Amino acid sequence: MKVLISDNLSPAGVKILEAAGLEVDSIPGLKPEELKKIIGNYEGLVIRSATKVTADLLEAAHRLKVVGRAGIGLDNVDIPAASQKGIVVMNAPSGNATTAAEHAIAMMMSLSRNIPQATASMKAGKWEKKSFMGRELTGKTLGVVGIGRIGGIAASRAQGLKMKTIAYDPHMPKEMAEKIGVELVDLLELANRADYITVHVPLTKETRNLLSTDFFKAMKKDAMFIDCARGGVCDEQALYEALVDGEIAGAALDVFSSEPTTLEGCPLLGLKNFICTPHLGASTSEAQENVALIIAEQVADYLLRGSVTNAVNVPSVSADVLAQVGPYITLGEMLGSLHMQMAKGGVQTINIEYSGQLADLNTAPVTVAFLKGLFTPILQDAVNYVNAPVIAKDRGIRVVESKSEKAHDFNNVLSAKVVTTEGENILVGTVFGKNEPRLVRLNSFRLEALPSGPMLLVYNKDVPGVIGALGTTLGTAGVNISRMTVGREEESNQNIIFLSTDELISRELLAKVRELEHIDDAVVLELNRF
Numbered sequence: 001m002k003v004l005i006s007d008n009l010s011p012a013g014v015k016i017l018e019a020a021g022l023e024v025d026s027i028p029g030l031k032p033e034e035l036k037k038i039i040g041n042y043e044g045l046v047i048r049s050a051t052k053v054t055a056d057l058l059e060a061a062h063r064l065k066v067v068g069r070a071g072i073g074l075d076n077v078d079i080p081a082a083s084q085k086g087i088v089v090m091n092a093p094s095g096n097a098t099t100a101a102e103h104a105i106a107m108m109m110s111l112s113r114n115i116p117q118a119t120a121s122m123k124a125g126k127w128e129k130k131s132f133m134g135r136e137l138t139g140k141t142l143g144v145v146g147i148g149r150i151g152g153i154a155a156s157r158a159q160g161l162k163m164k165t166i167a168y169d170p171h172m173p174k175e176m177a178e179k180i181g182v183e184l185v186d187l188l189e190l191a192n193r194a195d196y197i198t199v200h201v202p203l204t205k206e207t208r209n210l211l212s213t214d215f216f217k218a219m220k221k222d223a224m225f226i227d228c229a230r231g232g233v234c235d236e237q238a239l240y241e242a243l244v245d246g247e248i249a250g251a252a253l254d255v256f257s258s259e260p261t262t263l264e265g266c267p268l269l270g271l272k273n274f275i276c277t278p279h280l281g282a283s284t285s286e287a288q289e290n291v292a293l294i295i296a297e298q299v300a301d302y303l304l305r306g307s308v309t310n311a312v313n314v315p316s317v318s319a320d321v322l323a324q325v326g327p328y329i330t331l332g333e334m335l336g337s338l339h340m341q342m343a344k345g346g347v348q349t350i351n352i353e354y355s356g357q358l359a360d361l362n363t364a365p366v367t368v369a370f371l372k373g374l375f376t377p378i379l380q381d382a383v384n385y386v387n388a389p390v391i392a393k394d395r396g397i398r399v400v401e402s403k404s405e406k407a408h409d410f411n412n413v414l415s416a417k418v419v420t421t422e423g424e425n426i427l428v429g430t431v432f433g434k435n436e437p438r439l440v441r442l443n444s445f446r447l448e449a450l451p452s453g454p455m456l457l458v459y460n461k462d463v464p465g466v467i468g469a470l471g472t473t474l475g476t477a478g479v480n481i482s483r484m485t486v487g488r489e490e491e492s493n494q495n496i497i498f499l500s501t502d503e504l505i506s507r508e509l510l511a512k513v514r515e516l517e518h519i520d521d522a523v524v525l526e527l528n529r530f
């Protein structure tokens with residue numbers, strides 16, 4: 001079998017693939033049309049971030065069985081298109097965490113002591129001792145936005161430098177943060193208190209432009225901002241204005257909303273108090289060797305033995321089990337994702353009950369799929385069908401499964417009660433026919449909905465005119481509604497409405513919907529398409 005490596009991969013990975021008996025071609029830097037011409041010859045494709053695995057490329061990939069990403073980010077892979085063609089997509093989410101955290105610390109030190117600016121000045125023949133007065137890190141406060149794997153390592157390194165550490169991460173339980181010596185605070189408090197702020201969240205619909213004008217205005221005037229996570233999390237225009245207006249003292253970015261970028265595309269590059277690197281967060285020989293080894297072993301294992309590790313689109317179960325519980329895996333993932341997008345607070349306990357015919361099946365993969373669905377909206381590519389239970393455990397989440405033969409109104413029922421720091425949420429689903437997942441109960445609302453694609457969930461009073469007002473508001477903004485399901489709670493005169501929309505509703509439009517009469521709340525959802 002043949003594997004194509006189309007980006008720069010550490011030679012350690014090539015050796016593993018060859019030693020496993022695979023034929024390897026390493027051709028980094030191919031143009032999309034060149035890649036399309038040859039992709040049909042390969043069973044495996046190993047990439048980093050440069051190769052774009054589009055639906056168009058996959059059309060020509062007749063023999064392709066697996067795409068392996070050496071690293072975390074899968075923004076360059078069309079995962080639904082790969083799933084449709086039965087191509088497994090896998091990544092290596094933990095291999096470069098230490099290196100990425102060290103990069104954030106390097107940025108913090110460089111900013112503090114003006115190292116890039118002083119280097120440039122000396123190379124230009126100057127000796128400007130007075131211009132580059134720095135400041136110590138000892139005793140200062142580092143604010144970490146997103147205290148996951150990389151944020152946690154960055155915090156521990158900062159503690160080693162005698163800094164205080166605080167963090168904002170609404171999905172991380174307080175006790176977990178306290179265990180690593182980090183105080184959890186809200187975003188505005190973090191902005192108010194921190195002398196340095198480092199960002200380690202993935203790009204999601206919640207984190208896009210999370211750090212914008214209000215945040216920078218709330219920062220101390222002598223504070224510095226560092227983002228080595230994902231382009232788009234920080235609003236670059238707002239950061240530019242904050243640096244020019246003196247709202248903050250300095251900033252460092254490793255990641256940009258459009259990459260590669262230049263001064264023309266990103267005016268930040270022209271500012272003296274701004275330093276940057278071209279997405280080098282994972283670029284150490286150690287991290288590249290780590291991710292290359294991990295992905296090479298995973299790809300070889302799958303091609304030669306059929307075993308799946310760290311796959312984001314295929315559960316790690318045998319074909320027999322998959323044939324039996326496949327539709328429930330889809331249902332479980334859908335319910336998990338729905339919970340995380342609609343409920344507030346850190347998850348503490350999950351009780352999953354399987355009833356009816358479902359109780360006789362091997363439901364362990366369905367629970368894993370629920371957890372993967374739960375974490376994907378907040379962790380994106382860092383969660384997969386293998387590590388989802390480990391992430392739950394690491395976050396102190398109790399997962400309890402139970403089975404019961406009686407399923408009342410349906411042949412099979414998956415019922416999940418999720419307890420969070422702010423309340424609880426009950427989601428009940430079933431599968432109609434062979435493969436038609438449905439949400440049939442959401443807390444006290446009974447309904448029959450297919451949560452799929454971009455959606456709007458509305459909580460409203462059950463009075464005339466609400467649906468008309470909603471339709472007009474969305475229609476005026478050019479948003480088409482393709483499907484609508486209403487759930488009713490008669491005693492309280494409350495409704496919920498699930499609207500499927502052709503595109504994801506913007507924050508501005510969501511705000512307008514929330515202001516409509518008789519609407520109590522509204523939430524934008526983004527689910528896998530079924």
Ligand SMILES: NC(=O)c1ccc[n+]([C@@H]2O[C@H](COP(=O)([O-])OP(=O)(O)OC[C@H]3O[C@@H](n4cnc5c(N)ncnc54)[C@H](O)[C@@H]3O)[C@@H](O)[C@H]2O)c1
Nearest residue numbers: 100146147148149150169171201202228229281282379382
């Ligand atoms: N610059 C680079 O080269 C480079 C290298 C590796 C990773 N990364 C990126 O770094 C980011 C973090 O990676 P990781 O491995 O630490 O991920 P992780 O999944 O371990 O941690 C992410 C954390 O962000 C938190 N989070 C999610 N939504 C949030 C929100 N709205 N507000 C606050 N916190 C939120 C999660 O709860 C989680 O704790 C990812 O985007 C990853 O792709 C960049």
Ligand SMILES: O=C(O)CC[C@@H](O)C(=O)O
Nearest residue numbers: 048049070071072073282
């Ligand atoms: O340089 C790379 O491979 C990107 C690193 C990082 O952003 C990742 O997604 O793992």
